[in-house]
Amino acid sequence: MSRAPITKAGSERLRIELERLKSVERPRIIAAVAEARAHGDLKENAEYHAAREQHGFNEGRIAELEAGLSTAEVIDVTRLNAGTKVVFGATVDLEDEDTGAAVTYQIVGDLEADIKQRLIAVSSPIARALIGKSEGDSFEFTAPNGVKHYEITGVRYE
Known part of the structure; x- marks a missing residue:
């Protein structure tokens, strides 16, 4: 597997984004899912479905960043x-x-x-x-x- 190049500044920016997604966004979304779930019937609960979709996007971005950063070759421009x-x-x-x-x-x-x-x-x-x-x-x-x-x-x- 070849290592994809990334600038040092870009690596730092993406690591900050990854940390924010994990420590700020993930707990916020989990709380929103729990709150929407408490409203009852999940079949017609738009808040629940929106929160679950948001959770999926967030987890997908976390996985993308973790995979990309783990194989990246950081270059100090x-x-x-x-x-x-x-x-x-x-x-x-x-x-x-x-x-x-x-x-x-x-x-x-x-x-x-x-x-x-x-x-x-x-x-x-x-x-x-x-x-x-x-x-x-x-x-x-x-x-x-x-x-x-x-x-x-x-x-x-x-």
Whole structure:
């Protein structure tokens, strides 16, 4: 089994989330299930079914985090010395060659990816297109809404 890469910061964030799910969310959900169960007939008890569903999602996320973190290879991005070359962990500044819009992404492990925080999975199409390129290079990749053209305007490891 290969070990999936994860950044040190991502590992710490996910461990905090795991601890919160186990110590805060799990007891809260268990109490909600018990309270809903006390209301009587479980067949038509929407509160009970919602609490059980919430319990399932929480336990699923706990299992996902535990499994992912147990097999992850933690990489301290600040210790990488790749210069201006894009490798795992790089924070990359891009300029859309078609619109001129600027965007910044960090290439992270699949488990820690979160597009809202501009953390893209190393397995994503844009990350695969970026790996091995250097600052100043132009590249293209196929996005869901068509082919995109970008120039790499900055690469850093922080």
